[in-house]
Amino acid sequence: MLRDITLGQYYQADSCLHRLDPRVKLIGTLAYVISLFLFKNITVYVIAAVFLWSVIKLSKVPFSFMVKGLKPVIMILLLTVVCNMLFTPGTSVISFWKITITYEGLKMAFFMTIRFIMLIVGSTIMTLTTTPNQLTDGLESLLAPLNKIKVPVHEVAMMMAIALRFIPILMEETDKIMKAQIARGADFESGNIIKRVKAMLPLLIPLFVSAFRRANDLAMAMEARCYRGGAGRTKMKPLIYKISDKKALVCVGIYMAVLIAGGILGNRLPI
Amino acid sequence: MAIIVNKLNYNYNDGGKTTQVLKDISVVIPDGQFLGIIGHTGSGKSTFVQHLNGLLKAGSGTVYYNGEDISDKDYDLKKLRSKVGLVFQYPEHQLFEVDVFKDVCFGPRNLGLEEKKVQLRAFAALKQVGVPEELFYASPFELSGGQKRRVAIAGVLAMEPEVLILDEPTAGLDPKGRDELLEQLAKLQKEREITIILVSHSMEDMANYAERILVMDQGSIVLDGTPKEVFAHDKELEEMGLASPQVTYIMKELKKRGFSVEEKVTTIEEAKKEILNSFKRKVAGC
Known part of the structure; x- marks a missing residue:
């Protein structure tokens, strides 16, 4: 079940998008998200769809893989569509009983759906082409100025990296403990809610104990290698902007310019 | 009355890639046997034993327990799991109760027994694995590694299974703890006439305790026989990244150097006898 969520999953491939500096991808995604709401x-x-389509092609990630990532959010999407259709005031198109569907409502729902899908697909591309470690590295470097106002940027990035790293380990651990307790006759599937919550205890307690044990071990191992936080720490693979990164930034800039120009022109045209 | 496995196959799916973990496994495990399973990491041992109590569903093939197909829709898997007890690797990670005794009670209580019986079984199981009484009401998290392991094994034993499967029960134990644990398992097998299936990396343990050994490699059973038969294939074992017990190598080397000893020896006890006999013959020959 958890495996179906592509959001936040990395897809191994060799494309120019994969090789891009994570900072560029973060900035690009941010610019893209803002552009959708301008x-x-x-x-x-x-314009945004053309841009998105070319990025998808460049990423070498199969399109079906991204569509899979949309599945979990379909329910939310449907809800917004229905709400928008029913509760937007304006000139009515169809009306029966107490329900009125307005022209404005349909338009709103249509735009919302497009925005939403493009937003999710766009940000999924970032996580599909960037490893969690690169992502946290990029965030740390981008947020570094916040250090001046005493935000522990490095520590936050480190916590993020550790959390991401531990998700698969803890999933495996859960599976193992679950099996062990089923072998001892535990039943996780039948009974009412209270019974089921109670049945989770033999799973959750060992899981927490093991998480604490692992945290302790990791802290020890970090201590043993003289880890003392971010101050004065250098990186083994420092992030350096390459020519391709600069080109990509220029592309994002051009996209934004085209989009703003298109937006202003489009607003003058009657739809 | 036995476990019969017929052409068992199991595939593992991960992001579109399918790996065959078990290939056409067929084996009969009679009642009361002390069976050892050895194999390299990733050879499918752990996956195989999880089929025996229905934790994993076979891709194809059947597992029969006492003549009944365990994959039948109306087969009572919960009952099967009380008959075929499985102790996982590092079982101490499954402990969760406030004290040792309560934790051991978890299994038998899940069987729906009355409270008195539950406690009697827990008490007996803890005694059997050699946990001292003063630890019964200690928190399981305060015990030493070896004691935790015993408590976890007792948790499965208290369900009074007819078959006890242990996946690397001695991993991470010191030599004394390991010997004690295996000794207690062997005693259990004899006294209660249960089947014991032991998954292990230690050839010495296998030679000492198992009546029969299955060797698994890349998802299939490649060797099946008594320790003597299996360890005679030392070249094949080495190719699979395994080995014969060290004492077998010593005896081979002795024979090569001209001592008249039997080389198919797998335990230290036998080796001692062989060497002494060889010297006796020499002395008598003089």
């Missing part, structure tokens, strides 16, 4: 007309979405 204007509300067809021209902008067409």
